[in-house]
Amino acid sequence: MKLNNLIKSNHWLSIELTLLQLYPDQHEMIEEYRNVFNILQMLEPEDNDMNIVLTEYDCDPNFESDKTTYIDVSGRKNTVDPNWLTESYAIEFVAWSKWLGMELAPETIKNFSELEIIAHCLYEMTFVGYEEDEIQEKLKSIEKTAEEFKNMTDEEKKKQTIPLDELIKRLDDKKGKN
Numbered sequence: 001m002k003l004n005n006l007i008k009s010n011h012w013l014s015i016e017l018t019l020l021q022l023y024p025d026q027h028e029m030i031e032e033y034r035n036v037f038n039i040l041q042m043l044e045p046e047d048n049d050m051n052i053v054l055t056e057y058d059c060d061p062n063f064e065s066d067k068t069t070y071i072d073v074s075g076r077k078n079t080v081d082p083n084w085l086t087e088s089y090a091i092e093f094v095a096w097s098k099w100l101g102m103e104l105a106p107e108t109i110k111n112f113s114e115l116e117i118i119a120h121c122l123y124e125m126t127f128v129g130y131e132e133d134e135i136q137e138k139l140k141s142i143e144k145t146a147e148e149f150k151n152m153t154d155e156e157k158k159k160q161t162i163p164l165d166e167l168i169k170r171l172d173d174k175k176g177k178n
Contacts, residue, residue: 003052003121004045004100006114012037015122018115022071023123032130033122036096045100050075050089053105054112054120073124076105092127093139099125 012034020027055072075089091099099121108117129135152160162170 001104001109002045002100003102003104003117006104006118007037007040007100010114010118014115015118018113019119019122022116022119026123029130033126036122036126036130040096040100043097043100046095046097048094048098048101049078050091050098050102051078051105052091052099052102052108052117052121053088054108054117056111071120073120075102078103092124093135096125096132 015037016030016034019033020030026033053072053074053076055074056069057072059067059070073091075091075094076087077089080087104117112120128138149157149160
């Protein structure tokens with residue numbers, strides 16, 4: 001089953017209720033989600049060699065939240081590349097028409113209701129923006145920054161970055177001051 005099938009066979013009001021139940025902090029953005037849902041209903045799905053996978057994970061106990069679990073939405077290619085270290089792909093920057101053409105992984109269909117799948121996908125699809133143009137601009141900005149970094153000399157990279165342990169120390173220090 002493809003995401004497009006779920007989008008076409010469910011009504012906004014049911015999705016809205018599920019979305020707000022799963023993400024109560026998104027109440028003020030519900031009209032944005034409705035607009036995205038309406039756009040999705042009109043888009044033509046594009047075939048895609050990826051499945052949508054929803055997985056429930058335990059939250060880090062150090063994470064400042066009341067939640068004990070969270071849902072990860074990712075992609076998994078239908079054909080496994082032995083050269084890749086992972087089968088999981090971030091898909092928040094994928095074009096919405098390609099989302100619609102993705103199959104739902106069997107474990108996703110088994111473990112989540114249709115409305116939960118749609119709600120979690122909407123949340124992931126709009127993680128960086130509620131308009132595709134805005135999302136693609138952010139992706140281009142990230143790609144530009146990565147290209148600029150790649151073209152730096154080792155000396156420039158050393159000046160422009162800090163080691164991970166230093167970043168963690170800074171974050172811990174900042175957290176202690178709050």
